[in-house]
Structure formats: C-alpha cells, structure tokens
Amino acid sequence: MNKQRKNRTDLSLWYKNSAAASTLTILLILIIMSTALAIAAPAFLRPNNLLNTARNFSAIAVAGIGVSVVILTGNIDISVGSVYGLAGVTVALLMKSGMGVVPAVLLGMAVGALCGMVNGMLVVYFRLPSYIATLGMMQIVRGVCYILTRGYPVSGMADSFKWIGQEQMLGVPVPVYFMLLFALVFAVFRNRTKTGRRIFAMGGNEEATRISGVNTRRLKILCFVLAGVCAAFAGIINASKVGVAQPTAGNGFEMDAIASVIIGGSSMAGGVGTVVGTLIGSAIMGVLRNALVLLSVESYWQTLVMGVVIIFAVTIDQLRKARR
Amino acid sequence: MQEREKQRAPSAPLLEMRGVSKSFPGVKALDQVDFTVYPGEVLALVGENGAGKSTLMKILSGVYTMDEGEIYFEGQPLTITGPLASQRAGISIIYQELNVLNNLNIAENLFVGREKLGKNGLVDRQRTHQEARALLDEVKLPLDTRTLMSHLSTAQKQMVEVARALSFNARLIIMDEPTSSLTDTETQTLFDIIRRLKAKGVAVVFISHRMAEIFQITDRVSVMRDGQMISSFDTQNVTEAQIISAMVGREVDNLYDKQEAQVGEVALEVKNLSSRDGYLKDISFTVRAGEIVGFAGLVGAGRSEVMRAVFGIDQRQTGEIYVRGEKADIRGTTDALRCGMGFVPEDRKEQALILDMTVKKNMSLAALDRVSNGWFIDTPRENALVNLFVELLRVKTPSVEQKVKNLSGGNQQKVVIAKWMANQPSILILDEPTRGIDVGAKKEIHKLMSQLASQGVAIIMISSELPEIIGMSDRIIVMHEGRIKGEFPHRNVTQEEILQMAVS
Numbered sequence: 001m002n003k004q005r006k007n008r009t010d011l012s013l014w015y016k017n018s019a020a021a022s023t024l025t026i027l028l029i030l031i032i033m034s035t036a037l038a039i040a041a042p043a044f045l046r047p048n049n050l051l052n053t054a055r056n057f058s059a060i061a062v063a064g065i066g067v068s069v070v071i072l073t074g075n076i077d078i079s080v081g082s083v084y085g086l087a088g089v090t091v092a093l094l095m096k097s098g099m100g101v102v103p104a105v106l107l108g109m110a111v112g113a114l115c116g117m118v119n120g121m122l123v124v125y126f127r128l129p130s131y132i133a134t135l136g137m138m139q140i141v142r143g144v145c146y147i148l149t150r151g152y153p154v155s156g157m158a159d160s161f162k163w164i165g166q167e168q169m170l171g172v173p174v175p176v177y178f179m180l181l182f183a184l185v186f187a188v189f190r191n192r193t194k195t196g197r198r199i200f201a202m203g204g205n206e207e208a209t210r211i212s213g214v215n216t217r218r219l220k221i222l223c224f225v226l227a228g229v230c231a232a233f234a235g236i237i238n239a240s241k242v243g244v245a246q247p248t249a250g251n252g253f254e255m256d257a258i259a260s261v262i263i264g265g266s267s268m269a270g271g272v273g274t275v276v277g278t279l280i281g282s283a284i285m286g287v288l289r290n291a292l293v294l295l296s297v298e299s300y301w302q303t304l305v306m307g308v309v310i311i312f313a314v315t316i317d318q319l320r321k322a323r324r
Numbered sequence: 325m326q327e328r329e330k331q332r333a334p335s336a337p338l339l340e341m342r343g344v345s346k347s348f349p350g351v352k353a354l355d356q357v358d359f360t361v362y363p364g365e366v367l368a369l370v371g372e373n374g375a376g377k378s379t380l381m382k383i384l385s386g387v388y389t390m391d392e393g394e395i396y397f398e399g400q401p402l403t404i405t406g407p408l409a410s411q412r413a414g415i416s417i418i419y420q421e422l423n424v425l426n427n428l429n430i431a432e433n434l435f436v437g438r439e440k441l442g443k444n445g446l447v448d449r450q451r452t453h454q455e456a457r458a459l460l461d462e463v464k465l466p467l468d469t470r471t472l473m474s475h476l477s478t479a480q481k482q483m484v485e486v487a488r489a490l491s492f493n494a495r496l497i498i499m500d501e502p503t504s505s506l507t508d509t510e511t512q513t514l515f516d517i518i519r520r521l522k523a524k525g526v527a528v529v530f531i532s533h534r535m536a537e538i539f540q541i542t543d544r545v546s547v548m549r550d551g552q553m554i555s556s557f558d559t560q561n562v563t564e565a566q567i568i569s570a571m572v573g574r575e576v577d578n579l580y581d582k583q584e585a586q587v588g589e590v591a592l593e594v595k596n597l598s599s600r601d602g603y604l605k606d607i608s609f610t611v612r613a614g615e616i617v618g619f620a621g622l623v624g625a626g627r628s629e630v631m632r633a634v635f636g637i638d639q640r641q642t643g644e645i646y647v648r649g650e651k652a653d654i655r656g657t658t659d660a661l662r663c664g665m666g667f668v669p670e671d672r673k674e675q676a677l678i679l680d681m682t683v684k685k686n687m688s689l690a691a692l693d694r695v696s697n698g699w700f701i702d703t704p705r706e707n708a709l710v711n712l713f714v715e716l717l718r719v720k721t722p723s724v725e726q727k728v729k730n731l732s733g734g735n736q737q738k739v740v741i742a743k744w745m746a747n748q749p750s751i752l753i754l755d756e757p758t759r760g761i762d763v764g765a766k767k768e769i770h771k772l773m774s775q776l777a778s779q780g781v782a783i784i785m786i787s788s789e790l791p792e793i794i795g796m797s798d799r800i801i802v803m804h805e806g807r808i809k810g811e812f813p814h815r816n817v818t819q820e821e822i823l824q825m826a827v828s
Contacts, residue, residue: 193699194692201689204678211637211675212690212743213661271680 022265023277029313030284037287041294049290051173055165055241057260057286058175059084059234062182063253064260064278066230069186069223071261072203074270075123075130077224080231080257082141083115084250087232088239089145091161092154101161105236112232113225115141120221138254145247154245165240175237179279182230187275199223203270231257259306260285263313284313336399338363338527339384339415339496344393346379348730351722353379354390355551361496364525366518368538368559371548372571372734372762377531380548381498385417386410398495416489417498422481426474431456433473434488459487463517479510486517497521498529503537504760515541533760535564547571572764580795581767583774587798588613590649591782592665592751594634597643603806604629607643611751616773616783618797618815620790621826625803627786628670631753635667636660647751661690663751666744670755670786672733676740679729683721684710686728686739691746713742717772734765741772752776755786770796790819802826 037044044050063080070077091108095101115137122133167174190196201209202216210216234257239245264281266273288309292302341359345352354376361367371377382388384395386407395402397413404410410417425433431452440455442448456469465483473481482502489497503511518528518541530542538545539559546556547570554570590610597607604626611617619627632638634645636654645652647663654660660667669675677686687710688695695706710724717738721731728739737757744752754773758766773796777783787793793800793815800812802825810825 192701194696194701195699197685197689197692197701201678201681201685204680205674207674208676208678209689210657211635211667211669213657213747214689215656215658271678 020274023274023280025316026263026265026277026280026284026313029316030280030287033284033287033291037291037294041291043294044290047171049294051168051171051176053286053290054176054283055173056289057282058173058179059237059241060253060256060260060285061179061279061282062237063231063234063257064264064282065182065186065275066227066234067254067257068261068264068266068273068275068278069190069199070130070227071258071266071268072190072199072270072273073220073223074203074206074268075220075223076258076268077116077119077130077134077227077231078254078258079115079119079134079137079141080227080234081250081252081254082138082145083112083228083231084235084238084253085145085247086115086141087112087235088245088249089148089154089247091236092157092239092245093148095158095161096154096156101158104161105164108236109229109232112228112230112235114228115232116225116228117221119228120224123224124217124220142247142251149245149247151247153247155243157240157243157245161240162243163240165237166243175241178233178237182233183275183279190275195219195222200271203272256282256285259310263310281313284309335363337361337396338398340396341380341384342394342396344380344383344395345391346383346388347391351730352551354383357393357548357551357553359546359553360556361527361529363495363527364522365543366522366528366530366541368542368545369529369531369548370533370538370545370567370571371554372732372764375548375571375762376551377548378500379551381417381500381529381531384410384415384496384498411492411494414493414495415498416492416494416496418482418485418489418500418502420501420504422478422485424473424481424484427472429470429472430460430467430476430484431469433484434459434469434491455491456487459491460484462490463487477510479506479513482506482514483517486521494526496527496529498531500531501533501760502530503532503534511537533762535567538567539564549573568763571762580770580792581774582616582770582796583778585614585774585778585798586780587615588780591647592634592784593646593649594630595644595646597630597633597645598641599626599629599633599806600639600641602641604633605807607808609801609808609811611782611784613750613780613782614777615798616777616785616796618793618800619784619786619803620793620800620822621803621809623788624805625826626806627803628755629806630803631667631755631784631786634660635665635753637667661747664749666690666747666749666752668737668740668744668752668754668757670759672736672740676743677728677736680727682725683714683719683728683731683739684724687713687724687742687746690743694747709746713746717742717745718768732762734761737761737765737769741769745776749781751782751784753784753786756788757785758787758789758792790822793822794819 063084067077067080087108090111091104094104094107119134119137122128123130163174165175169177198209198214198219202214202219206216235250238249260281261273261278262268263284264273264277266277288306292305297305337360339361341357344354344357346354357380359380369377379388383390386404386409395404402413425436434456435452439447440452453469460467460469463483463486465480465487467480502514506514521528532538542559544556545559545562545567547554547567549571589612591613592611595608598605607630621627629638633640636656636659645654652663654663673679688706691709692701695702695709714721714724719738719742720735728736731739758769773783773785785796794817797815800815800817800822802809802822804826
C-alpha cells in the first residue's frame with residue numbers, strides 16, 4: 001500500500017515535469033495542425049505526400065537533434081547551416097575524385113566534427129560567447145564551401161550514394177530511418193549514459209557540475225562536436241536527395257534546425273529539453289511547409305507564416321509554464 | 325515599558341493575517357497561520373528553515389498567492405494581486421539577496437519604474453536627485469545620489485532599500501535576515517534606523533537566526549514551526565531557551581556532540597601553496613585520517629580560496645599536494661575526485677546544487693561511476709544508493725524525484741553532503757557546512773561529521789562561527805589575509821583567543 005502511494009506521488013511529479021508536459025502540448029499542436037490540413041486539403045493524407053513530407057523534415061530533425069545538445073548546455077550553434085553545406089560539398093568532391101561512398105560519407109562527418117571542435121574550443125578556451133564564435137564559423141565554413149567549389153555545384157555522384165536520400169525501404173524513405181536512428185541513439189545517450197546526465201547537469205549549473213568532479217571543458221567541446229556531426233549528416237542526406245552538392249546549400253538552414261528545437265520545448269537557458277520534442281518540432285516545421293504548398297500559398301508569404309508559427313508554438317508553451 | 329503598553333494595548337493591529345494556508349507540490353508550506361503586527365513595533369519572526377517564514381512573507385509581498393485565508397491591513401481587507409499592489413498598500417520587503425541594479429546610481433535605483441518625469445516626458449534629473457537626497461537624509465546615508473550602486477557596501481545598499489521602502493510610504497517593512505552579511509558596526513547602524521522607523525510608527529518584521537540581535541532590537545517574537553504559527557512572546561519576558569524549544573518542538577541539549585575518533589596517518593598534506601593573484605602565500609598544513617581540522621578566520625582571510633586551490637577549482641601558482649603520502653597532481657576537480665576528495669562549497673545554490681534537477685540526480689552526480697556499467701547508468705543501483713542516503717541523512721522530501729529547489733535549506737545541504745558521502749571520500753572539505761540552516765539540521769550535520777571522522781575520513785571544516793569551530797574541531801588553524809597565522813593543537817581554547825589571532 002505504501003508503495004502504491006509512492007507511485008502516485010511519482011506520477012503527479014511526472015505531470016509537473018515541464019519537459020514531458022511540454023512534449024504533450026506540442027504533440028497536440030502537431031495533431032491539430034495535421035487534422036486541420038487534412039480537412040482543408042485532403043491531398044495531405046495521400047501516402048506519397050505524407051512520406052515526402054517526412055523525408056523533407058528528416059534532415060531538419062537530424063541537425064536539430066545535434067544542435068539541441070548544444071542548446072542543452074545553454075549555448076547556441078548557428079554554424080550548422082554552413083557545416084551542412086560543407087559536408088555535402090566535401091562528400092561530393094571526394095567521390096568525384098574516386099573515393100568510395102562509405103569512406104567519403106565518414107570523412108564528411110569528420111569534417112562536421114572538426115568544425116564542431118573548433119566551435120567548442122573557441123567557446124571554452126577563448127571564452128567567446130557561443131553566438132559570436134559560431135557566427136564567425138558560419139561565415140568561415142561557408143567561405144570554405146565557395147573556395148573548394150569555386151562557386152559551382154558539384155555533380156557526378158555515385159549512384160549508390162543516392163540510396164541515402166532518394167531510396168525507400170519497406171515503402172518508407174531511407175532518411176526517415178536515419179532520423180529515427182539518430183533520435184534513438186541520442187535519446188539513450190542523453191537519458192541513460194553518465195555523459196548525458198552530466199550534460200544536463202552542466203546546463204543547469206555549470207559551476208556546481210565542475211565542482212562535482214566533471215571536466216566541463218571537455219564535455220562542452222563534445223557537445224559542439226556532436227552538433228557538427230549531426231549537421232554534417234543532415235547535409236549529406238540533402239546532397240544525396242538533391243543529387244548535387246550546392247556550395248550555397250543550407251543557407252538559413254540553421255534557423256530551421258534551431259526553431260525545431262525551440263518549438264520542441266527546449267529552453268534556450270539550458271538544462272531542459274527532449275529528443276522527442278525536437279522530433280515533433282521538426283515535424284511541425286515539415287507539415288507547415290507542406291501545408292503552404294498544398295494550399296498554394298504564394299511563396300513570398302510562406303516565410304512570413306513560418307515565423308508566425310514559431311512564435312505561436314513557443315508562446316503556447318510559455319503560457320502553460322506561466323502558472324505559478 | 326509603560327510607553328510600549330500605551331502604544332500597543334489601545335491601538336488596532338496594523339496587519340492581521342487570518343487562517344492563511346499555502347501548499348506546494350508535496351508540501352503544505354503554511355497551515356492556517358494567524359499573524360498580527362501592531363503599528364510601530366519591531367517583531368522578530370523566527371523558525372527553522374522550512375518552517376514557512378519566507379512563504380508567509382512572500383504572500384505578503386505578492387510573490388505568492390495564498391490558497392486560503394484573509395488579510396487585513398489597517399483594518400481594511402486587503403487583496404494582494406502582485407508585488408506592486410503590496411507596495412502601494414504600504415508593505416515593503418527587503419530581501420536577503422538585495423534586489424538592486426548595480427549598474428545604475430542611487431537615485432535611479434530609488435525611483436526605478438516610477439521615474440520622475442518633467443513636462444516634456446523625459447526624466448527630470450534635478451527633481452530625481454532632490455527627492456533622492458531627501459530620502460537618503462531620512463536614513464542618514466551621507467552619500468552622493470549619483471554614486472553607482474556597485475560602489476556601495478552591502479550595508480549601504482540595504483540603507484538604500486530602506487529609503488526606497490520609505491518612498492512608498494511603507495508602514496510595514498519586512499527585513500529578511502538583514503544582518504547576515506553585515507559587520508557589527510553596520511548592524512548597529514541598521515538598528516539605529518530601525519529605531520527611527522519605529523519612532524515614526526512604522527512596523528518592522530525582522531527575520532533572523534541570531535538570538536542576540538533579537539533580544540537587542542525586537543519588542544515581540546513570533547515563532548513558526550512546520551508551517552504553523554506556534555506562539556508569540558513579549559521579548560522582555562522570554563528566554564533564548566524558550567524560543568529555541570518553541571522552534572524545534574523540544575528542549576535542545578548540547579549542540580555539539582563531537583565524539584573522539586582514532587586519529588591515523590596523514591591523509592592530506594599541502595606544502596607552500598600560493599595563488600595566482602598572490603593573495604595566498606606559503607600555505608602549508610596537514611590533516612590526518614579521523615581528524616576534524618577547523619579553519620577559522622575573518623571573512624576574506626582566504627580560507628575558501630585555499631580549499632578551492634587544493635580541490636583543483638582554481639589554479640595554483642606554487643604548492644604541492646600529497647595524498648596519503650603520495651604526491652598528487654591535482655589540476656582539476658576530476659583529479660581531486662580521483663584522489664578521494666570531496667568538497668562541500670560555501671554557497672550551496674550557486675556552487676553545489678543543480679536546483680532544477682531532482683534530489684536523485686543531484687545526489688548521484690559525483691558518484692555516477694559507482695552506479696554505472698560502462699557508459700550506462702544502472703537505474704536500480706542508482707535508486708538504491710540514493711534511497712540509502714535519503715534515509716541515512718533523514719532528508720525530508722516527498723520523493724527522490726522532487727526538484728531540489730523545492731526543499732528547505734537544511735535539507736538541501738543534506739543533499740549536498742549526501743552527494744559526497746555517496747562517493748565515499750577519504751578527505752572531505754566542508755566550507756561553512758551549517759550556514760543559514762536551522763538548529764535541528766545543524767545538529768544532525770555535526771553528528772554526521774563526527775561519524776565520518778570516526779570512520780577514518782579526514783575532515784576540513786571552514787566556519788565563521790567560533791562556537792562551531794571550538795565545538796567540532798580536533799585542531800584549529802587560523803588564517804589572516806591569505807596566510808596561516810597559527811594553530812591550536814586542541815580545542816580547549818576560547819573564542820577570544822582565536823579572534824585575537826585572526827585579527828592581528
């Protein structure tokens with residue numbers, strides 16, 4: 001009996017747990033949005049359309065999952081759009097020079113890791129605010145894209161490379177599997193491992209975490225590395241999907257990735273957020289994009305509507321939290 | 325005395341709170357509390373941490389809304405909708421952690437949010453500074469109103485806060501532990517102001533843990549315990565023992581029950597330590613297993629800085645550290661942990677706890693390696709460890725999943741100590757382990773330290789309370805201005821002897 005009572009307390013505490021309640025709120029927003037869209041444009045529910053929508057937001061989700069780790073520490077990484085572009089360009093150039101698909105993809109991800117490591121070291125050792133450090137890196141990495149390609153798109157990718165972004169397995173686009181794989185790995189990493197627990201702790205109180213014997217410098221660099229790797233893989237998915245690596249790919253993409261994290265209920269101050277939330281956040285972005293196309297909204301208006309929805313979704317979550 | 329009787333008996337209460345209750349998740353913070361304040365009196369509100377004093381005051385100041393109850397102010401029912409409503413009604417609160425804007429000057433701080441505007445709609449500086457001057461004169465603060473707030477001492481900032489309260493025409497001023505960061509002289513200045521406020525008919529609610537001050541300045545004492553109002557006394561007719569027993573609900577016996585422990589080998593030796601900024605010079609000392617070494621000294625003597633350097637939080641200029649006879653290369657906190665050290669810092673909210681995390685996650689943070697298989701945390705093992713310490717230290721929390729910020733100060737401190745005990749340190753450094761916590765929890769923490777010592781843990785305790793130093797230490801080291809001034813090899817010393825060494 002005593003145990004039963006204890007379980008109930010745990011349950012009521014779980015409801016008070018803002019991260020879980022937040023996920024429920026945005027899931028509700030996604031469902032309402034999808035229902036409304038299904039009524040307004042029945043074409044939304046066509047399997048082909050649903051799968052395409054999912055394919056399209058997979059890259060956002062993968063990058064969002066990575067950048068959410070940085071946001072968890074109370075920092076930000078706005079270089080993810082450029083890293084996304086550079087990874088695509090790197091992989092394409094390597095394959096063009098005759099390298100196999102797998103080593104090229106791995107090297108592309110390593111480039112992302114390197115960019116993340118530079119970000120992290122600038123923040124940790126030179127004490128730059130992460131916004132400034134990654135703003136600079138955003139420009140530097142984009143510059144590298146232009147220098148490597150002389151501004152021209154890189155084509156001539158191996159056919160097998162197209163599997164990542166264009167093929168389907170069991171009727172579901174391959175990028176969706178990658179998205180779910182990243183989500184699973186990161187959810188386990190954040191919630192079940194020592195390192196994940198320490199990242200949350202660092203986001204809540206860095207000084208206290210350091211005094212608890214955690215090497216917070218190394219840990220913070222790791223977070224930026226993870227963001228870089230994820231952004232790079234998102235860029236690789238995109239290059240494969242488009243079939244050509246544009247040096248301009250991912251211009252403005254960082255805003256999509258960050259928005260999906262914020263809509264997903266993560267706090268910019270750090271310490272709060274879930275992987276599932278980020279997944280739903282990117283789904284909201286994806287469904288919205290699709291809605292604007294299906295409802296034939298003029299493209300000039302689409303950008304504006306995206307901005308409104310970001311503000312709307314986060315506002316609802318703030319109202320929920322405002323209760324004392 | 326007659327004057328006071330005259331003043332009190334016929335006058336109607338200034339503030340009356342009736343049947344006030346307030347609950348937080350899992351805790352009934354206030355349970356049918358009645359609270360009365362008369363005009364022109366100084367009332368001490370005392371109670372252990374978690375007794376509900378702060379909650380009651382936060383309801384008055386509009387930070388929290390009560391679940392049930394009534395408030396009458398000057399005979400009229402008062403509904404407090406928020407901080408502004410409370411200030412307008414004439415109630416001001418001065419928090420322990422002052423709410424001042426350090427980058428603005430005194431006058432700007434006084435009128436923030438109600439700037440004095442001229443006809444053109446812009447701030448009228450001349451009027452602002454004139455009125456600010458008048459307010460500062462009222463609290464006898466001889467400073468230029470253009471002085472930046474960051475240049476003021478804590479006591480002076482407090483005076484500005486009092487002046488600000490007066491500018492709202494406050495008839496009730498609540499002071500939450502106002503003397504905790506003041507020197508003796510500053511405290512006396514504050515008391516002068518309280519007396520002047522009192523003469524003007526302003527009532528002051530004075531929250532404090534310090535008995536001497538309560539007897540010096542207050543007219544009445546109201547005691548809270550476990551969310552209830554226990555009793556109110558006239559300060560003149562009550563003894564310290566009566567107040568304390570009302571606070572803890574039992575008679576308090578000897579506060580320090582240090583048991584003698586077997587003193588063993590040298591566990592920690594520090595040689596010629598100096599700090600990067602040159603403040604700490606030539607610090608050398610040893611601590612043996614089973615020994616409690618007290619570090620005494622004035623605030624700013626460099627005691628915390630020494631321990632931070634030893635634990636690898638701050639970098640050292642010179643200095644060698646030997647752990648159990650072997651040289652330890654401590655460059656960061658990770659190295660300190662590897663050497664079996666633990667560190668309970670002086671500021672638990674800033675340096676020790678992750679307030680938004682649960683009791684469980686806070687407790688296991690330093691001992692994750694002990695409850696993990698490889699990279700992964702083993703949840704059953706983590707739960708077992710945490711539950712063990714919750715029971716052992718009798719941490720009062722509805723569940724280990726409770727966020728640590730919802731616990732009282734004493735229980736939070738227990739969580740910090742449990743965090744280090746879970747890692748089974750052989751050297752434990754405690755910096756002001758009982759600051760700002762209540763008598764009951766304090767006693768439990770002392771008992772715990774004594775137990776750890778008898779299990780062979782080497783303990784370093786920094787404390788600014790001399791009775792605690794004398795009561796708990798096997799050996800006392802005194803610091804002054806970044807140097808070790810001297811040592812008492814036993815604790816048969818008087819406070820005066822230690823103080824003598826600490827100041828000269």
